[in-house]
Amino acid sequence: MINFQGVSKNYKNNGHSSVALEDIDFSIEPKEFISLVGKSGAGKSTIVKLIIGEEKPTKGKIIVSSHDISKLNSSQMPHLRRHIGVIFQDFSLLNNKTAYENVAFALEAAGRPQIEIDEFVPQALEMVGLANKMNNFPKELSGGEKQRVAIARAMINHPDVLIADEPTGNLDPANTSEIIKLLLKINELGTVVILATHNKEIVDDLKKRVITLENGKIIRDEKNGKYILD
Amino acid sequence: MFTTLSRIIKYGIVGFWRSGLISVATIVVMFLAIMVFQNLILFNVLAKSALDSIQNKIDISVYFNVDTSEDNILKIKNELEGLVEVKNIEYISKSKAFEIFQSRHKEEEIISQALEELGENPLAASLNIKAYNPSDYSAINSYINTAAFKNLIYKVSYAQNSLVIERLTKIMDTAKQFGAVLTFVLSLVAILITFNTIRLAIYSYRDEINIMKLVGASNAFIQGPYVVEGIIYGIIAATLGFFILLPLSYFASPYVEIFIPDMNLWTYVISNALTLFGYQAFFGIILGIISSSIAIRKYLKV
Ligand SMILES: Nc1ncnc2c1ncn2[C@@H]1O[C@H](COP(=O)(O)OP(=O)(O)OP(=O)(O)O)[C@@H](O)[C@H]1O
Ligand SMILES: [Mg+2]
Numbered sequence: 001m002i003n004f005q006g007v008s009k010n011y012k013n014n015g016h017s018s019v020a021l022e023d024i025d026f027s028i029e030p031k032e033f034i035s036l037v038g039k040s041g042a043g044k045s046t047i048v049k050l051i052i053g054e055e056k057p058t059k060g061k062i063i064v065s066s067h068d069i070s071k072l073n074s075s076q077m078p079h080l081r082r083h084i085g086v087i088f089q090d091f092s093l094l095n096n097k098t099a100y101e102n103v104a105f106a107l108e109a110a111g112r113p114q115i116e117i118d119e120f121v122p123q124a125l126e127m128v129g130l131a132n133k134m135n136n137f138p139k140e141l142s143g144g145e146k147q148r149v150a151i152a153r154a155m156i157n158h159p160d161v162l163i164a165d166e167p168t169g170n171l172d173p174a175n176t177s178e179i180i181k182l183l184l185k186i187n188e189l190g191t192v193v194i195l196a197t198h199n200k201e202i203v204d205d206l207k208k209r210v211i212t213l214e215n216g217k218i219i220r221d222e223k224n225g226k227y228i229l230d
Numbered sequence: 231m232f233t234t235l236s237r238i239i240k241y242g243i244v245g246f247w248r249s250g251l252i253s254v255a256t257i258v259v260m261f262l263a264i265m266v267f268q269n270l271i272l273f274n275v276l277a278k279s280a281l282d283s284i285q286n287k288i289d290i291s292v293y294f295n296v297d298t299s300e301d302n303i304l305k306i307k308n309e310l311e312g313l314v315e316v317k318n319i320e321y322i323s324k325s326k327a328f329e330i331f332q333s334r335h336k337e338e339e340i341i342s343q344a345l346e347e348l349g350e351n352p353l354a355a356s357l358n359i360k361a362y363n364p365s366d367y368s369a370i371n372s373y374i375n376t377a378a379f380k381n382l383i384y385k386v387s388y389a390q391n392s393l394v395i396e397r398l399t400k401i402m403d404t405a406k407q408f409g410a411v412l413t414f415v416l417s418l419v420a421i422l423i424t425f426n427t428i429r430l431a432i433y434s435y436r437d438e439i440n441i442m443k444l445v446g447a448s449n450a451f452i453q454g455p456y457v458v459e460g461i462i463y464g465i466i467a468a469t470l471g472f473f474i475l476l477p478l479s480y481f482a483s484p485y486v487e488i489f490i491p492d493m494n495l496w497t498y499v500i501s502n503a504l505t506l507f508g509y510q511a512f513f514g515i516i517l518g519i520i521s522s523s524i525a526i527r528k529y530l531k532v
Binding site for chain 2: 052053054074075078079080081082084086088092093094095096105106108109110111113114153157
């Protein structure tokens with residue numbers, strides 16, 4: 001499903017470059033649920049950005065749904081992205097669109113018919129408990145509410161892969177466990193879930209595969225793993 | 231396809247509403263650009279009619295000896311009409327010349343009395359020659375001076391007017407060049423300023439554009455609404471510009487008429503209203519489409 005082969009990533013900013021990932025190899029099979037853990041700055045979000053092609057690897061090859069993503073042209077890339085739902089760490093909502101429109105946008109961009117939009121969008125917002133805030137703009141929502149809009153948007157297309165980058169960072173414990181339950185349910189329905197998080201409790205409770213990053217390297221990759229950082 | 235297009239248009243209109251201040255600022259700048267464009271059109275129209283009216287006043291008159299027969303003069307007229315430089319020739323017979331003279335001096339009693347006492351018409355018949363180009367007159371003049379019918383001619387007006395004609399020719403050429411340069415430079419300035427304003431507006435949306443790409447929107451789907459917004463700006467700015475033009479030309483019209491008697495600005499604007507509005511709207515829309523398309527391209531690379 002997803003395959004990283006000897007991937008390194010250096011960020012270059014006005015002249016000096018910093019290493020974010022170094023020689024990463026891993027492979028994710030269909031239907032897997034994976035936790036991506038590591039300290040702040042370990043490179044979790046960088047992996048997410050590489051999977052959706054927001055950043056390009058400095059070295060190595062990345063295969064997503066059997067496509068080498070460096071070889072996709074500008075019309076194939078959007079198609080691939082429609083099959084990957086991402087809950088961004090910074091939410092990445094469209095500020096001049098309401099909660100409803102933000103979620104609907106993913107369907108509209110995919111060219112789905114209006115009937116589906118009218119039906120699915122309210123459902124998805126209901127599912128994350130935001131039915132009453134549908135017409136609010138992001139600036140009128142709390143951090144947790146924004147996060148839930150981002151979750152609804154990531155799931156609305158029934159993606160093959162759902163990537164959740166710290167999806168519970170702004171949520172209270174009750175909401176957090178709701179969201180994790182939701183991710184597990186989506187995974188049961190056949191979607192690959194990649195969960196990047198700092199939250200030890202969540203990871204330990206999941207009892208799923210855990211990839212641990214440190215300074216841009218994979219130091220542990222265990223089935224039924226735990227959140228272990230020295 | 232139709233769904234996508236209608237979504238693009240919907241987002242364009244919604245985006246236009248929500249951009250608020252940015253929309254207003256862009257429209258204002260575009261409006262000013264269109265005013266410049268509009269004034270350039272009018273400037274060129276006025277300059278052309280001013281030049282035309284000056285050009286119409288330039289001519290060569292060939293006066294014939296009093297005893298030259300009408301037949302001969304008409305033959306010469308035919309011959310001269312064969313020249314490529316000649317636009318038209320008016321034959322002014324002795325009696326016509328007399329009428330013109332009379333009507334020109336009807337207020338001055340002494341002159342009309344003197345004419346009556348004279349009892350016969352002392353005026354010469356003449357051919358009034360107009361050329362296509364002011365610079366052609368000297369060629370026509372030299373043709374006449376070397377022609378076989380030279381001995382029938384009493385006088386050619388070119389000799390006295392040649393200096394004025396040459397000078398006018400120079401002034402008109404300079405004015406035309408100046409007008410063309412002015413049009414080019416001001417259009418360029420207006421276009422660049424509008425382009426820059428739209429570029430700034432789109433720059434402020436760069437994060438949104440990035441997000442849309444990551445959510446799987448195609449380039450066309452992202453770009454479309456901004457192009458639609460650009461079209462809306464163009465239409466509104468052109469409409470504003472046009473409705474400002476109406477009172478402006480109405481009040482300016484009498485002043486223009488002082489300088490260019492053949493030109494009524496107000497009538498011109500009214501009778502060409504549709505064309506003028508069309509030009510402005512076209513200019514505005516094209517400017518909006520091109521500016522937003524170029525400005526957005528940079529952010530679509532992700
Ligand atoms: N656009 C960028 N330009 C330069 N350096 C960057 C950029 N993005 C990330 N980095 C650097 O790359 C490294 C990895 O960042 P990354 O965002 O992947 O960490 P993370 O594991 O997601 O951290 P966190 O848990 O805090 O979200 C960090 O050292 C960071 O400073
Ligand atoms: Mg991160």
